[in-house]
Amino acid sequence: MKVLLRNPRRTVEVSGPATVNVVLDRLDIHRESVIVVRGDELVPGDTMLAADDEIEVRPVISGGALDREVPS
Amino acid sequence: MKCRACREPAVIDIRRHNANFCREHFLRLCRDQVAKAVKEFDMLRPGERVLVAVSGGKDSLALWDLLLELGYEADGLYLGLGIGDYSDESGTYARAFAASRGARLIEVDLREEYGYDVPTGARAARRAPCSACGLSKRHLFDKAAIDGGYDAVATGHNLDDEAAVLFGNVLHWHDEYLARQLPVLAARDGFPRKVKPLVRLGEREMAAYCVLRGIEYQVEECPMAEGNRHLHYKEALNQIEARSPGAKHDFYFGFLARASERFRDGIAEEQGALLSCERCGAPTPSEVCAFCRLVEKAAGAQPVTIGRRGAHR
Ligand code: SF4
Ligand SMILES: [Zn+2]
Ligand SMILES: [Zn+2]
Numbered sequence: 001m002k003v004l005l006r007n008p009r010r011t012v013e014v015s016g017p018a019t020v021n022v023v024l025d026r027l028d029i030h031r032e033s034v035i036v037v038r039g040d041e042l043v044p045g046d047t048m049l050a051a052d053d054e055i056e057v058r059p060v061i062s063g064g065a066l067d068r069e070v071p072s
Numbered sequence: 073m074k075c076r077a078c079r080e081p082a083v084i085d086i087r088r089h090n091a092n093f094c095r096e097h098f099l100r101l102c103r104d105q106v107a108k109a110v111k112e113f114d115m116l117r118p119g120e121r122v123l124v125a126v127s128g129g130k131d132s133l134a135l136w137d138l139l140l141e142l143g144y145e146a147d148g149l150y151l152g153l154g155i156g157d158y159s160d161e162s163g164t165y166a167r168a169f170a171a172s173r174g175a176r177l178i179e180v181d182l183r184e185e186y187g188y189d190v191p192t193g194a195r196a197a198r199r200a201p202c203s204a205c206g207l208s209k210r211h212l213f214d215k216a217a218i219d220g221g222y223d224a225v226a227t228g229h230n231l232d233d234e235a236a237v238l239f240g241n242v243l244h245w246h247d248e249y250l251a252r253q254l255p256v257l258a259a260r261d262g263f264p265r266k267v268k269p270l271v272r273l274g275e276r277e278m279a280a281y282c283v284l285r286g287i288e289y290q291v292e293e294c295p296m297a298e299g300n301r302h303l304h305y306k307e308a309l310n311q312i313e314a315r316s317p318g319a320k321h322d323f324y325f326g327f328l329a330r331a332s333e334r335f336r337d338g339i340a341e342e343q344g345a346l347l348s349c350e351r352c353g354a355p356t357p358s359e360v361c362a363f364c365r366l367v368e369k370a371a372g373a374q375p376v377t378i379g380r381r382g383a384h385r
Contacts, residue, residue: 006291032087032310035279042083042283044092046073058291060279061232061306062129 001049003027004056016051023049024057033061084280087317095284102281105272106138113255115267120223122146122267125213126169126177128162128290131228133169134281135270139226140173146226149216152181153205154189155296156378162290169287178220180212188370190296196373197366201296204366211354211363217264224265232275234268235320236305238327243305251335255328261346262355271324295378 001016003023014023020036020043036043037056049055073082075094082092086101093101110116124136126148139146150166153159163179170177183189186208188196194204217225234253241249259265270278282289297303312319348354349361356362 007293009292030310030314032276032314035276035283037283040283040286042280044073044083044085058279060130060276061303061310062131062275062293062297 001051001053001055004054006056007059016049016053018049019045020047020049020055021045023055027057029057034059083284084277086274086277088274088313088321090317098277098280099284102134102273102277103138103141106135106269107142109255109269109272110142110267113267115226115256115269116144116224118143120144121221122224122226123178123213123217123220123222123264124148125209125225125227126150126166127228128165129228130278130282130287130289130291131230131233131270131275133165133228133287133289134278134285135226135228136169136175137173137281137285137287139269140175147176147178147220147222149178149180149213151209151212152179152183153208154181154183155191155294158290158292158294159189161292165289178216180216182208186367186370188367188373189375191376191378192373193366193370194296195376196370199366202300205296207362207366211361214263215352215354218262222264224259224267226267226269228270228278229268230270230273230275230278231320231324232306232309233302234271235309235324236302238324239305239309240302247335250332251337253327254332262348274320 001014001023003012003014005012012027014026018026021031024031024034024036024045031045034057037058038049038053043049043055073085073092074080075082075097076091077097078094080094083095084098085092116122122139122144124132124139124146126132126136128150136146136148148166148170150163152163166177169175182193190201190205190208193208194201197204199207213225234255238253240246241253255268255271257266309320309323346355346357347359349356349364350359351364352361354361354363
């Protein structure tokens with residue numbers, strides 16, 4: 001399956017079928033630091049993804065300066 | 073994975089609450105947590121007008137949406153910071169959200185109105201970009217809120233942000249910051265009230281909220297944010313949280329309930345001696361405020377280019 005990663009934007013290929021959690025483990029990505037999106041839906045960790053699925057793994061940790069008045 | 077409330081399939085797990093939620097119950101949880109924070113810390117009263125500091129990112133757009141959902145009269149303020157494509161894109165998300173909700177978005181463009189952008193102003197004033205940026209934001213949000221007669225400025229700081237800042241402030245014992253790290257700062261002469269209604273929600277929840285509400289937001293990081301130390305604090309706290317869910321919540325809310333008061337003695341005297349800026353009238357400890365000095369230094373400076381297409385076209 002195609003996995004879109006962000007910051008910077010790039011795509012990697014992961015073999016499937018596999019659950020979201022397995023895909024994240026294979027990419028060595030911590031579950032709590034991302035959300036996974038397919039199309040416009042949020043997919044939870046136990047969802048089985050097909051070999052031809054396309055997903056986006058979106059980081060949720062914003063690193064901008066926190067003395068900033070407007071967080072991201 | 074089933075929803076704790078209705079046993080339907082869940083879309084998100086929240087380890088801190090040791091529970092999973094379906095879309096409907098998760099959105100309800102977010103609204104309830106904001107309503108609870110607002111009430112607990114007396115942030116806003118019914119009928120008050122709020123100005124939301126909107127960056128185009130997940131937190132500020134989720135905050136705006138939640139306040140509108142809860143029935144507040146909430147307008148947005150977006151500042152054009154001139155940070156290359158990052159700013160251009162962020163602005164489109166803010167505008168698209170406002171249009172979709174029929175909400176009012178006020179826009180202030182730094183370059184158009186004050187003759188500089190963040191990268192240029194930072195270099196001209198020999199400040200770190202985030203410092204020049206933060207100074208500009210504070211000044212312009214305060215001004216817009218006072219000029220527009222708003223009762224409060226709301227920012228999208230979430231639990232992860234507040235816990236990371238607290239961690240840094242404790243690590244280095246910045247007691248003057250600890251004294252002011254509160255979810256509400258009351259209005260005082262010339263400054264509007266500041267509120268942080270998202271303090272009971274984590275950043276993963278805010279990203280999920282946006283996806284579930286169909287809110288498109290700026291996912292990329294600001295190119296000036298690199299090497300920020302708060303990111304390391306967040307990573308450290310997330311490791312602790314992974315082993316002990318709820319640790320961030322306990323750290324932050326424990327501080328508010330049990331320790332925050334002890335740091336507050338110092339701030340009263342520090343607040344005493346404010347003048348009004350000779351140029352713009354803003355409250356300031358010196359004759360000319362830091363913002364006006366930044367504008368002055370940046371005037372006529374060679375523009376700094378940033379982003380794929382550059383900041384200035
Ligand atoms: S990361 Fe720094 S420069 Fe970028 S928007 Fe945030 S405060 Fe401004
Ligand atoms: Zn449910
Ligand atoms: Zn001034």
